[in-house]
Amino acid sequence: xxxxxxxxxxxxxxxxxxxxxxxxxxxxxxxxxxxxxxxxxxxxxxxxxxxxxxxxxxxxxxxxxxxxxxxxxxxxxxxxxxxxxxxxxxxxxxxxxxxxxxxxxxxxxxxxxxxxxxxxxxxxxxxxxxxxxxxxxxxxxxxxxxxxxxxxxxxxxxxxxxxxxxxxxxxxxxxxxxxxxxxxxxxxxxxxxxxxxxxxxxxxxxxxxxxxxxxxxxxxxxxxxxxxxxxxxxxxxxxxxxxxxxxxxxxxxxxxxxxxxxxxxxxxxxxxxxxxxxxxxxxxxxxxxxxxxxxxxxxxxxxxxxxxxxxxxxxxxxxxxxxxxxxxxxxxxxxxxxxxxxxxxxxxxxxxxxxxxxxxxxxxxxxxxxxxxxxxxxxxxxxxxxxxxxxxxxxxxxxxxxxxxxxxxxxxxxxxxxxxxxxxxxxxxxxxxxxxxxxxxxxxxxxxxxxxxxxxxxxxxxxxxxxxxxxxxxxxxxxxxxxxxxxxxxxxxxxxxxxxxxxxxxxxxxxxxxxxxxxxxxxxxxxxxxxxxxxxxxxxxxxxxxxxxxxxxxxxx
Numbered sequence: 001x002x003x004x005x006x007x008x009x010x011x012x013x014x015x016x017x018x019x020x021x022x023x024x025x026x027x028x029x030x031x032x033x034x035x036x037x038x039x040x041x042x043x044x045x046x047x048x049x050x051x052x053x054x055x056x057x058x059x060x061x062x063x064x065x066x067x068x069x070x071x072x073x074x075x076x077x078x079x080x081x082x083x084x085x086x087x088x089x090x091x092x093x094x095x096x097x098x099x100x101x102x103x104x105x106x107x108x109x110x111x112x113x114x115x116x117x118x119x120x121x122x123x124x125x126x127x128x129x130x131x132x133x134x135x136x137x138x139x140x141x142x143x144x145x146x147x148x149x150x151x152x153x154x155x156x157x158x159x160x161x162x163x164x165x166x167x168x169x170x171x172x173x174x175x176x177x178x179x180x181x182x183x184x185x186x187x188x189x190x191x192x193x194x195x196x197x198x199x200x201x202x203x204x205x206x207x208x209x210x211x212x213x214x215x216x217x218x219x220x221x222x223x224x225x226x227x228x229x230x231x232x233x234x235x236x237x238x239x240x241x242x243x244x245x246x247x248x249x250x251x252x253x254x255x256x257x258x259x260x261x262x263x264x265x266x267x268x269x270x271x272x273x274x275x276x277x278x279x280x281x282x283x284x285x286x287x288x289x290x291x292x293x294x295x296x297x298x299x300x301x302x303x304x305x306x307x308x309x310x311x312x313x314x315x316x317x318x319x320x321x322x323x324x325x326x327x328x329x330x331x332x333x334x335x336x337x338x339x340x341x342x343x344x345x346x347x348x349x350x351x352x353x354x355x356x357x358x359x360x361x362x363x364x365x366x367x368x369x370x371x372x373x374x375x376x377x378x379x380x381x382x383x384x385x386x387x388x389x390x391x392x393x394x395x396x397x398x399x400x401x402x403x404x405x406x407x408x409x410x411x412x413x414x415x416x417x418x419x420x421x422x423x424x425x426x427x428x429x430x431x432x433x434x435x436x437x438x439x440x441x442x443x444x445x446x447x448x449x450x451x452x453x454x455x456x457x458x459x460x461x462x463x464x465x466x467x468x469x470x471x472x473x474x475x476x477x478x479x480x481x482x483x484x485x486x487x488x489x490x491x492x493x494x495x496x497x498x499x500x501x502x503x504x505x506x507x508x509x510x511x512x513x514x515x516x517x518x519x520x521x522x523x524x525x526x527x528x529x530x531x532x533x534x535x536x537x538x539x540x541x542x543x544x545x546x547x548x549x550x551x552x553x554x555x556x557x
Contacts, residue, residue: 003025003070004023004025006069007023007038007059007083008020010059010062010063010066011044011059014055014058014062015047015048015058018044018047018048020040020044024040025037025038028082028083031476033076033082034074034082034084035071035083035084035475036082036083037081037082037083038080038081038083039080039081041053041055041059041079041080041081042056042078045079051079052078053075053078053079056075056079056080056081059081060073060074060075060081070085070088070089071083071085071086071089072086087468087469090479090482091467091469093482094467094469094478094482094537095466095467097482097484097485097537098465098467098536103484103485103540104485105148105484106148106149106489107149108148108149109145109148109149109151110149112151112325113152113322113323113325114145114150114151114152114324114326114328115318115322115326116138116141116142116152116155116328116330117155117327117328118134118135118138118142118154118156118329119156119240119244119249120134120157120159120331121158121159121240122158122159122160122164123159123233124232124235124236125189125190125193126187126382127239127240127243128380128381129366129378129380129384129429130364130371131381132364132381132414132418133332133364133427134330134331134332134361135247136247136419137330137359137418137419137497138330138359139154139550140497140500140548140549140550141330141495141497143547143548143549143550144488144492144497145492147488148488148489152252153252153253153318153324154250154251154252154253155251155253155318156253156254156255157255158233158236158254158255158256158257159257160233160258161256161257161258162257164193165218165232166211166212166213166218167193167196167200168189168193168196169211170211170214171196172189172192172228175195175199176188176192180192184231184235185235186235186236186239189232189235196211233258243381243382243385246407246411247415247550249550255314255317259317260310260313260317263313263316264305267309267312267313267316268284268299268309270349271284271286271312271345274349277298277299281301283299283301284298285297285298286298286341286345286348288345291344293337293344294337294341296308296342298312298345307338307342308338308341308342312342312345312346315351315356316349318354319354325354326357327354327355327357328357328495329359331360331361332360332362333360333361333362333424335358336360339358342356343356360424361424362424362427363426364418364426364427364428364429365427367428367429367430367431368428384414385410387431388411388413388435389403389406389407389410390406390410391410391431391435392407392409392413393410395409395443396557401557408446408552409435409442409446409554409557411552412442412446412546412551413441413442413443414429415442415549415550415551416434416441416442416445416501417429417433417434417442419497419498419501419549420440420441420498420501421498422498423495423496423497444505444508445504445542445551446552446553446554446557447557448511448512449539449554449555450553450554450555451515452511452535452536452538452542453539453555455520455521455532455535456532456536458521459520459528461529461532462532462533462535462536463528463529463530463531463532463533463534463535463536464529464533466533467534467537468526468530469534470527471514471517473510473513473517473518474531476510476513477510477511477513477534478534480506480507481507481534481538481541484503484541484545487500487503488548497548497549501549504542504549507542507545511535514534520535
């Protein structure tokens with residue numbers, strides 16, 4: 001029974017002929033104001049010629065006079081409606097939630113398709129701590145949208161084309177030993193790139209010219225250079241997938257810069273035909289000054305293309321291949337101007353049927369220091385995950401845990417340390433906070449799940465499927481559990497997994513208060529069964545929610 005629909009109906013009955021489609025019921029900000037509240041009488045009063053309190057009282061009288069209404073309404077303050085629901089309604093709603101697939105998450109996205117573009121490391125380089133944010137935020141958004149019924153295309157837009165491959169090919173041939181070439185790894189590719197790039201900076205320019213010549217041969221389809229390039233990409237993707245497997249990340253496609261490269265001349269031709277691009281100092285630009293977005297270069301003076309051209313080709317390809325409702329890009333906030341320019345040009349080109357969304361995230365520092373090569377703390381992702389596992393093992397070994405459990409706890413800690421923050425904020429990664437068993441951390445939530453599993457195993461039952469909420473702590477937890485589907489929807493609408501993380505932490509805290517104040521196993525049978533059912537529902541909500549964040553939920557810790 002939807003409370004918003006009931007209250008909306010009361011408004012319509014009280015003030016016939018008005019539109020109340022925007023009336024909504026929300027959780028109360030404080031238990032002393034009831035269970036739910038509706039503030040719309042404040043907006044409606046002027047339209048109907050009444051004082052806000054009088055308008056609210058008229059609605060309250062209708063709600064309280066309806067014997068079938070599951071709530072008691074009271075008017076407070078200038079015209080707020082405070083709503084207190086009946087125990088019968090609450091028990092019925094909890095039963096419905098417990099019986100619903102995926103904890104009642106609405107299938108709002110059924111029949112709709114989205115593309116999510118995230119992670120996007122550069123080929124021939126090892127992933128490092130700087131790749132964490134795009135990868136885990138993007139993966140969580142991916143999981144949340146899938147849970148809502150959307151068809152999701154997760155695309156990894158690799159940096160797999162450009163000047164660096166001339167440097168790499170030259171370095172591969174002359175900076176590596178035969179043994180390193182025979183057993184080629186991403187680490188060796190990175191090594192040869194660093195050595196070759198250093199030589200390219202030499203004053204005589206000989207090495208630099210040779211690198212450029214190798215690049216030209218590659219661009220012209222030279223069989224030998226093309227075979228090397230394909231080998232580099234294959235090895236890179238293999239290494240990336242090894243890291244992604246540790247993080248539980250999967251992509252549907254790997255379409256890098258090279259995939260869109262042949263399309264870029266056509267994009268530029270279209271911009272010229274539409275009168276959107278013009279020449280400026282030998283380059284082609286789109287002038288967006290009237291939108292305070294400056295100038296976007298779409299073809300450089302040397303004839304080369306850039307990210308704007310590539311992204312325009314990319315949106316053209318995705319619209320043609322997938323016909324998505326929206327395309328979501330998860331990148332750091334330093335690229336905000338680029339995306340504003342790109343989105344504006346795409347709209348001018350006619351791509352208005354697809355919603356383009358940029359989810360910018362703040363930069364990550366490590367233990368209070370900026371992450372950079374110069375600082376010497378550009379930690380490889382593999383090293384970060386190995387350290388997370390090592391530290392977690394030191395914690396779980398005392399409880400008889402093994403390496404698999406340490407991975408679940410350690411990797412979950414790394415993810416949650418990111419996902420518990422609003423993506424837009426800069427964050428500082430700290431080992432002690434990330435792995436704390438108390439406070440807002442991944443291990444705390446995983447431990448909360450393990451505790452409820454232990455309780456249910458000890459009880460040998462998850463209750464009899466009936467809910468009866470009696471105490472204040474039970475009611476607060478029950479009302480919070482009913483908000484889970486809405487929390488998932490809000491996280492998707494805001495493109496912020498942190499909304500879901502906040503909800504899960506608050507729910508775990510309410511469960512802890514309930515557990516401490518409400519005897520369960522020693523209670524009278526009917527109370528015991530009802531409380532066990534509430535515990536089981538909490539466990540299911542927590543497991544489902546952490547799963548959407550890509551965090552495992554071991555049953556024993």
